[in-house]
Amino acid sequence: MKSFTVLQGVAAPMDRANVDTDMIIPKQFLKSIKRTGFGKNLFDELRYLDEGKPDQSCEGRPINPDFPLNFPRYKGATVLLSRENFGCGSSREHAPWALDDYGFRSVIAPSFADIFYNNCFKNGLLPIVLSDEIVDSLFNEMYAAEGYQLTIELSAQVVKTPGGESFAFDVDEFRKHCLLNGLDDIGLTLEHADAIRAYEAKKRVEAPWLFDVVK
Amino acid sequence: MAAKTLYDKLWDAHLVQQRDDGSALIYIDRHIVHEVTSPQAFDGLRLAGRKPWRVDSILATPDHNVPTTQKERAHGVAGIEDPVSLIQVQTLDDNCDEFGIVEFKINDHRQGIVHVVGPETGACLPGMTVVCGDSHTATNGALGALAHGIGTSEVEHVMATQCLVAKKMKNMLIKVDGKLGLGVTPKDVVLAIIAKIGTAGGTGYAMEFGGQVFRDMSMEGRMTVCNMAIEAGARAGMVAVDQTTIDYVNGRTYAPKGDLWDRAVADWRNYVSDDGAHFDAVVELNGAEIKPQVSWGTSPEMVVSVEDKVPDPAQETDPVKREGMLRALQYMGLQANQPITSIHVDRVFIGSCTNSRIEDIRAAAEVVKGRTKASSVKEAIVVPGSGAVKAQAEAEGLDKIFIAAGLEWREPGCSMCLAMNADKLDNGEHCASTSNRNFEGRQGYGGRTHLVSPAMAAAAAIAGHFVDVRTFN
Numbered sequence: 001m002k003s004f005t006v007l008q009g010v011a012a013p014m015d016r017a018n019v020d021t022d023m024i025i026p027k028q029f030l031k032s033i034k035r036t037g038f039g040k041n042l043f044d045e046l047r048y049l050d051e052g053k054p055d056q057s058c059e060g061r062p063i064n065p066d067f068p069l070n071f072p073r074y075k076g077a078t079v080l081l082s083r084e085n086f087g088c089g090s091s092r093e094h095a096p097w098a099l100d101d102y103g104f105r106s107v108i109a110p111s112f113a114d115i116f117y118n119n120c121f122k123n124g125l126l127p128i129v130l131s132d133e134i135v136d137s138l139f140n141e142m143y144a145a146e147g148y149q150l151t152i153e154l155s156a157q158v159v160k161t162p163g164g165e166s167f168a169f170d171v172d173e174f175r176k177h178c179l180l181n182g183l184d185d186i187g188l189t190l191e192h193a194d195a196i197r198a199y200e201a202k203k204r205v206e207a208p209w210l211f212d213v214v215k
Numbered sequence: 216m217a218a219k220t221l222y223d224k225l226w227d228a229h230l231v232q233q234r235d236d237g238s239a240l241i242y243i244d245r246h247i248v249h250e251v252t253s254p255q256a257f258d259g260l261r262l263a264g265r266k267p268w269r270v271d272s273i274l275a276t277p278d279h280n281v282p283t284t285q286k287e288r289a290h291g292v293a294g295i296e297d298p299v300s301l302i303q304v305q306t307l308d309d310n311c312d313e314f315g316i317v318e319f320k321i322n323d324h325r326q327g328i329v330h331v332v333g334p335e336t337g338a339c340l341p342g343m344t345v346v347c348g349d350s351h352t353a354t355n356g357a358l359g360a361l362a363h364g365i366g367t368s369e370v371e372h373v374m375a376t377q378c379l380v381a382k383k384m385k386n387m388l389i390k391v392d393g394k395l396g397l398g399v400t401p402k403d404v405v406l407a408i409i410a411k412i413g414t415a416g417g418t419g420y421a422m423e424f425g426g427q428v429f430r431d432m433s434m435e436g437r438m439t440v441c442n443m444a445i446e447a448g449a450r451a452g453m454v455a456v457d458q459t460t461i462d463y464v465n466g467r468t469y470a471p472k473g474d475l476w477d478r479a480v481a482d483w484r485n486y487v488s489d490d491g492a493h494f495d496a497v498v499e500l501n502g503a504e505i506k507p508q509v510s511w512g513t514s515p516e517m518v519v520s521v522e523d524k525v526p527d528p529a530q531e532t533d534p535v536k537r538e539g540m541l542r543a544l545q546y547m548g549l550q551a552n553q554p555i556t557s558i559h560v561d562r563v564f565i566g567s568c569t570n571s572r573i574e575d576i577r578a579a580a581e582v583v584k585g586r587t588k589a590s591s592v593k594e595a596i597v598v599p600g601s602g603a604v605k606a607q608a609e610a611e612g613l614d615k616i617f618i619a620a621g622l623e624w625r626e627p628g629c630s631m632c633l634a635m636n637a638d639k640l641d642n643g644e645h646c647a648s649t650s651n652r653n654f655e656g657r658q659g660y661g662g663r664t665h666l667v668s669p670a671m672a673a674a675a676a677i678a679g680h681f682v683d684v685r686t687f688n
Contacts, residue, residue, distance in 0.1 A: 089445075090633075093252065096366075172238060
């Protein structure tokens with residue numbers, strides 16, 4: 001996994017509440033058996049005026065001129081600003097894959113759905129919870145200033161605005177450690193293989209009906 | 216000893232290692248796998264030279280992509296007309312064969328929707344931890360299990376380590392007492408809960424459904440309710456073990472037998488919340504007040520009773536919510552204050568992991584029996600949740616009732632719930648759907664979903680618009 005330390009980048013808006021993962025990446029693109037290539041279909045139904053098909057080039061598709069991510073001012077954005085309950089719905093990890101593949105490294109919102117929030121950390125994407133008021137002020141500043149950039153420092157757990165304001169955010173220690181160092185969860189867990197085996201051995205005695213049945 | 220909730224007990228029983236920062240390693244008993252969220256996980260295993268930790272913990276079946284017409288199903292995987300879907304289903308077969316995982320393949324009579332197959336085969340049992348790369352895994356919580364959806368990276372993690380890195384959630388009790396009125400179903404109960412607490416109301420919580428309504432409810436009804444915990448924001452929903460649970464599990468293929476059965480039952484009976492256990496949040500509803508529900512918007516919380524009118528955004532004071540309502544009305548092609556019963560439907564879908572079990576199929580059949588689908592309804596499909604449900608329904612002659620009424624009887628799969636196969640809405644069409652999500656485009660590009668119970672969907676198929684099934688004669 002790629003690491004996340006400091007990010008300075010253009011912020012772009014997804015100015016609505018309850019952005020669901022169907023919206024982030026519609027179902028037809030879930031047929032891919034790869035982890036990459038979802039960026040061109042991020043927010044497909046909002047970004048384009050036609051219906052997207054899997055394995056289709058997006059060159060030449062009609063662009064929705066009213067969708068903010070299509071505005072030149074948000075080109076190259078790496079921080080996405082949104083409203084409450086971002087990432088609700090389906091557990092599809094294709095949602096963070098699509099955001100990442102498009103170029104986003106962080107999403108800032110007043111709240112996130114649990115599964116999406118968790119999936120972000122597995123992919124070097126940092127979800128940041130800030131209060132409604134702060135998110136609101138970030139939206140206003142972003143709309144007012146073209147090229148508006150935010151700086152995110154994970155080690156200090158702060159989001160900094162161009163005006164010099166600094167907002168602290170929470171993140172679990174373990175997730176932060178993995179993200180800062182780009183660590184693979186599986187390798188870390190397997191360091192505790194003995195503890196897993198010991199648990200398993202005990203369970204095999206206590207609850208043998210849990211083992212060797214589906215085979 | 217301190218009183219514990221059902222969730223506390225499930226968590227404690229599966230704790231392998233607690234870390235200082237609150238995160239923990241949790242042991243996973245059952246891992247259910249389908250074709251959409253697993254290929255990248257299998258690839259990850261191969262790349263790292265890893266193998267599944269415990270192959271016997273995994274059960275796989277394709278469901279999201281599989282076609283539901285007999286014509287396409289006749290030739291198995293090779294018969295799937297969509298080449299991209301074909302590759303995905305074939306990839307699951309290849310991966311399961313390579314790693315020695317039990318899979319109910321496309322034309323196996325046990326194939327079906329993961330969350331229908333898990334409980335009905337006894338692969339998912341009370342007291343277990345169950346995960347699957349699908350947010351509706353909470354369905355299995357009806358058994359008194361800790362079950363929730365995970366992402367693909369976690370699918371790979373569970374395969375490689377038999378554990379999940381997790382942080383303990385908070386406890387929420389949804390208490391519904393009283394007695395449900397005639398024609399009011401588990402689907403209406405869960406939609407009413409979502410309407411009350413919102414789609415983020417349960418975020419961060421494990422949700423236990425308690426109270427008389429759930430004690431009186433069948434196992435399949437409890438599955439419908441737990442299935443939609445995620446639509447209320449909660450990863451996991453669950454119901455305490457009681458005699459209904461034990462009776463449901465008894466005799467299922469993978470359930471313990473003989474002496475082991477007695478030992479298992481003694482263990483399972485502990486999986487209830489103790490008297491006086493602490494819940495961080497309690498929400499109460501009166502079951503007697505719940506009416507048949509119909510969603511009008513593009514989020515499962517945008518739901519009202521069939522007696523109501525489409526809400527008016529002008530009455531909403533929160534600007535973000537008002538904006539969402541306006542956008543939803545525009546997308547749905549509806550007017551504020553229009554009666555729900557004035558909404559005409561173009562298609563009807565009876566199926567999905569929420570409502571495709573035998574009791575759902577029976578409820579729909581009872582409504583359409585001896586009647587005919589409205590000619591204005593282009594298509595009404597009934598998609599059983601599994602091969603076992605299909606066989607049972609056919610043994611009861613339910614398929615013939617649907618066909619005689621002008622509905623279609625299909626092969627098992629997820630179908631039009633998420634329209635990854637050929638079953639989908641056309642742009643602008645309204646659908647009475649027994650599925651779980653009414654997001655924009657969910658059932659097809661530009662499609663307009665109305666979430667309802669099987670009986671309400673069946674009644675809409677006959678009437679051509681929403682009607683109150685309680686007075687529909």
